[in-house]
Structure formats: C-alpha cells, structure tokens
Amino acid sequence: MTLTETNSWTGIRKELLRRIHSRVWQPGEQIPHEADLAEEFGCARTTVNRALRDLAESGLVVRKRRAGTRVALNPPQRATLTIPIIREEVEATGRTYRHSLLERDFRPLPPMLHGAFPATLSEDVLYLKTLHFADNRPYAYEERYINLNAAPEARDTAFDEVSANEWLVHNAPYSHGDISFFAVSADKTLSRKLDAGSGTALFAMERITWAGNMPITHVHLIFAPGYRMRTEI
Amino acid sequence: MTLTETNSWTGIRKELLRRIHSRVWQPGEQIPHEADLAEEFGCARTTVNRALRDLAESGLVVRKRRAGTRVALNPPQRATLTIPIIREEVEATGRTYRHSLLERDFRPLPPMLHGAFPATLSEDVLYLKTLHFADNRPYAYEERYINLNAAPEARDTAFDEVSANEWLVHNAPYSHGDISFFAVSADKTLSRKLDAGSGTALFAMERITWAGNMPITHVHLIFAPGYRMRTEI
Incomplete structure (x- = not known):
C-alpha cells in the first residue's frame, strides 16, 4: 500500500478489501484490532473505524463489541440498482423516447391495493395506462394507480407531454418504496402493445412508493421482449 | 429537529432528506451553504459535509464546486439488492434446502464466454448443472462454468455436499462482477427440471465474477415459476 492511499478511509478500505479478497484474511477469521491497524497504516483510529x-455495512466483515471484527463467512452479494425514469433510461442508449397515454380515468381502488393504500379506500384513484417507446418501438407498458391525496395536482394533469413516471418524480417525491421483479407471459394485451409473440416471457417490475405513511403510487411495468436489467456487484 | 439528532451526520442527513421529500427545498433549487447549515444545526461544518x-452519492443532491448544492431534478431511484447464497435464501423463508448435482464435467470454454474469460481460452473449464430445492420442490436451475485457474481446488471437489454456489463464496471470493436479470420461457429442459408448464415465463439471472482481472465463474440461474426478487427503495 502506498502512502497516499492511507490518507483516506477509502484507501484503508481498499487495502482491507484486498486482504479479504486475496484471503490473507480467511472467511471467519478474526482481523487485527482497530488500534493495531491504525498503527500499521499510520493513520487515525477513526479512519480505520x-x-x-x-465493510460491515456491506456485510463483508462482522463486528462484535467484545469479540472484535471477523471476516464474514457468507458475505451477501450486494448490488446497487439504479432505476432511472424511463425517458432517461431510453435516452442513455442513444434512442429517442416518446410515450403515449392509452387510458386515463378515475376509479375505485382495486382490491389488490386495499392493503397498501388503506387510507384511500373510500376515494377514487387515478388510473393511467401508458406505453413507452424507444425509437418508435414499444419499450415498456405501464399500468399505474395514483393516490390523489398524495398528488392532488395529478387530477388536472393530462400526462400527455410528461409521463406520470417522470411527473411524479418532480411533483410527489417519495420517501421509500417496495419494488419487486419477476417474469410474466405475454397475454393478448401485452402481446399487442409490446409487439411480442403471444406467450413470450417478459421482464416485469412492480413498485409501490410512499411519502412517510402516505401511499403515492402503484406501478406495474412490463418490458418489451429481450429487456435486461444490468448492474455491477 | 431535536438536539440529539444533530449530534451525528446521519441525524443531519435525516433532516436534509425531510426537507427534500417535503419539498421545503424544491427539485432543482439551490440549498443553503454548508457553513450556514452548520450554523443552523449547531454542528461542525464537516458533519454537514x-x-x-x-446525499450526493445517492443522487439526491447535485454538488458543484462553485455553484453550490442543488436538489437533484431527476433523482435516480437506487435500490440495494442483496443476493444471498441460495441455501440461505431458501432457509430464510423457513423451508428446507437441498441441492442435486445433475452434471459435472470438464469442457472447452463455450464461445459465449470467449469475451469474458479470455485468459482461459486454451484450457478446459469445469461445467456444473445443479438443481436447487426448497422443501423438495424445484427452486432454481443452475448452469455454471468455473475457471480452474481461479479456483484450482474445484477440480477435485464433488459439489455434492456443498453446492458450487456456496463453495465459491468461501473458496474463490470475487472482487467484482456483472449481473443481469431477465425473463426466459421454459423450454423442454427447464419445464421438466423446474416443474413448469412448457412456455412458462421464468425469472432468470446471469452473473460473471472476477477476482481482479481473473474471471472466476459464469452462472445462469433460472428460478421456478412465481419467483419474485424483492427489495426496498
């Protein structure tokens, strides 16, 4: 390790990672005390800490107050997924984005959302169907419910110029959400909208977001055939 | 904000997040200078920093040396995926895990891996087919190639007691990898192995890992019908 790298905690982390990956420190093994590492690296103990x-947040080491720090036995693999708005995702590949609003109406909360949107049971929600395009080819089909208490301005928004996917980011930012990924088979509607053979396996995502306790939106996105979600670990 | 929360940078972050989410600070708006925030919170400037x-690492604010800090216009949604070893994933749901090794042989590197495994072009790789079970039901079907230069002990390992999925975590830890998620349609083999109707849409994952420049393994995992990968944002 060069001297410059020890100036920062990220430099120290890099060296600790190297020792874990090269198995200088084996899985399950106890690593030296913070104070000893600080002495070795010639840095403050807080930097080692x-x-x-x-590394503990990433699950690579396990820290216990009295027992010291050990290399994790089964470090979970953590990957960070970036989920951009669809326009930006399409434009990042050099293609032209557009969207088409297929349906927009107010309707009672569907039963599948009774659990997630309890406060809005008695009120209509805004339902939107949108088709996203990349270079005029279908890219993703979106079905969305919006809680009008969380985003009252949505009631008078046409969503023809800016898609709800992008509008909500600016107009109803969320604090947290649940997201899941799965595969669906193209039914008649999906087959027609996404230009996919009937029964084609499609990558899909479902997401609910909240601002504090207030649900904002539920969205179901189904991507055109061949879609891959990539990331690095 | 209570006084105790200002003791830590995470307390400050929480308050800054609150202002962004509640739109006290609007998307695109410049937020107060570091020094002014430090004064407001009665903390060190380094804590605010x-x-x-x-927040900048999460993409929620954009910092520019001269122009100060702004609330991001299109904050990307970032989700952390935890990808545990399959045994732990199954056991976490209270089910019993087992695996069955279906095939194990040495073969030339398949053409699809020539790009990813350049250094091993002339040598055989270890090919493994594994079926993972949860409570004796098929859970995931795995096809894997292992670079024997990266994991020489794999040559003499049977992988009948510990699956390669788990063995590699302990015996050939990686430094980084590429991972992608997509949907596949059950062909004859998948249909039989995973107890899925022919043509069923299945969730799949492909992963390549390296230790530095050395490729370790390429794995293709296809999950039984109904599988969902969940996380929080």
Whole structure:
C-alpha cells in the first residue's frame, strides 16, 4: 500500500478489501484490532473505524463489541440498482423516447391495493395506462394507480407531454418504496402493445412508493421482449 | 429537529432528506451553504459535509464546486439488492434446502464466454448443472462454468455436499462482477427440471465474477415459476 492511499478511509478500505479478497484474511477469521491497524497504516483510529464500518455495512466483515471484527463467512452479494425514469433510461442508449397515454380515468381502488393504500379506500384513484417507446418501438407498458391525496395536482394533469413516471418524480417525491421483479407471459394485451409473440416471457417490475405513511403510487411495468436489467456487484 | 439528532451526520442527513421529500427545498433549487447549515444545526461544518456527500452519492443532491448544492431534478431511484447464497435464501423463508448435482464435467470454454474469460481460452473449464430445492420442490436451475485457474481446488471437489454456489463464496471470493436479470420461457429442459408448464415465463439471472482481472465463474440461474426478487427503495 502506498502512502497516499492511507490518507483516506477509502484507501484503508481498499487495502482491507484486498486482504479479504486475496484471503490473507480467511472467511471467519478474526482481523487485527482497530488500534493495531491504525498503527500499521499510520493513520487515525477513526479512519480505520470508518473503513471497517463501511465493510460491515456491506456485510463483508462482522463486528462484535467484545469479540472484535471477523471476516464474514457468507458475505451477501450486494448490488446497487439504479432505476432511472424511463425517458432517461431510453435516452442513455442513444434512442429517442416518446410515450403515449392509452387510458386515463378515475376509479375505485382495486382490491389488490386495499392493503397498501388503506387510507384511500373510500376515494377514487387515478388510473393511467401508458406505453413507452424507444425509437418508435414499444419499450415498456405501464399500468399505474395514483393516490390523489398524495398528488392532488395529478387530477388536472393530462400526462400527455410528461409521463406520470417522470411527473411524479418532480411533483410527489417519495420517501421509500417496495419494488419487486419477476417474469410474466405475454397475454393478448401485452402481446399487442409490446409487439411480442403471444406467450413470450417478459421482464416485469412492480413498485409501490410512499411519502412517510402516505401511499403515492402503484406501478406495474412490463418490458418489451429481450429487456435486461444490468448492474455491477 | 431535536438536539440529539444533530449530534451525528446521519441525524443531519435525516433532516436534509425531510426537507427534500417535503419539498421545503424544491427539485432543482439551490440549498443553503454548508457553513450556514452548520450554523443552523449547531454542528461542525464537516458533519454537514458528510451528510451532503452521502446525499450526493445517492443522487439526491447535485454538488458543484462553485455553484453550490442543488436538489437533484431527476433523482435516480437506487435500490440495494442483496443476493444471498441460495441455501440461505431458501432457509430464510423457513423451508428446507437441498441441492442435486445433475452434471459435472470438464469442457472447452463455450464461445459465449470467449469475451469474458479470455485468459482461459486454451484450457478446459469445469461445467456444473445443479438443481436447487426448497422443501423438495424445484427452486432454481443452475448452469455454471468455473475457471480452474481461479479456483484450482474445484477440480477435485464433488459439489455434492456443498453446492458450487456456496463453495465459491468461501473458496474463490470475487472482487467484482456483472449481473443481469431477465425473463426466459421454459423450454423442454427447464419445464421438466423446474416443474413448469412448457412456455412458462421464468425469472432468470446471469452473473460473471472476477477476482481482479481473473474471471472466476459464469452462472445462469433460472428460478421456478412465481419467483419474485424483492427489495426496498
């Protein structure tokens, strides 16, 4: 390790990672005490601590107050997924984005959302069907419910210029959400909308977001055939 | 904000997040200078800086040296995926895990991996087919190639007691990898192995991992019908 790298906690982390990956420190093995590492690296103990905390957050080491720090036995593989708005995802591949609003109406909360949107049971929600395009080819089909208490301006928004996918990011930011990924088979509607053979396997995503306790939106996105969601670990 | 929360940068971050989510600070708006925030919160400027750096890493604010810090216009949605070993994933749902090794042989590197495994072009790789079970029901079907230069002990390992999925975590830890998620349609083999109707849409994952420049393994995992990968944002 060069001297410059020890100036920062990220430099220390890099060296600790190297020792874990090269198995200088074996899975399950106890690693030296913070104070000893600080001495070895010629840095403040807080710098070592910061690096160890980061490795612990990533699940690579396990820290116990009295028992010290060990290399994790089964480090979970963590990947960060970036989920951009669809326009940006399409434009990032050099293609032209457009969307088409297929349906927009107010309707009672569907039964599948009674659990997630309890406060809005008695009120209509805004239902939108949107088709996203990349270079005029179908890219993703979107079905969305919006809680009008969380985004009252949605009631008078046409969503023809800016899709709800993008509008909500600016007009009803969320604090947290649940997201899941799965596969669906193209039924008649999906087959027609996404230009997919009937029964084609399609990648799909379902997402609910909240602002505090207030549900904002439920969205179901189904991507055109061949879609892959990629990331690095 | 209570006084105790200002003791830590995470407390400051929480308050900054609250202002962004509640739109006290609008998307695109410039937020107060670091020094002014430090004064407001009665904390060190480095504490505010730490919180802002974290928000910038999450893409929620955009920092420019001269122009100050702005609330991001299109904050990307970032989700952390935890990808545990399959045994732990199954056991976490209270079910019993087992695996069955269906095939194990040495073969030339398949053409689809020539790009990813350039250094091993002239040598055989270990090919494994594994079926993972949850409570004796098929859970996931795995096809894997292992670079024997990266994991020489794999040559003499039977993978009947511990699956390669778990063995590699302990015996050939990786530094980084590429991962992608997509949907596949059950062909004859998948249909039989995973107890799925022919043509069923299945959730699939492909992953390549490296230790530095050395490729370790390529794995293709196809999950039984109904599988969902969940996370929080």
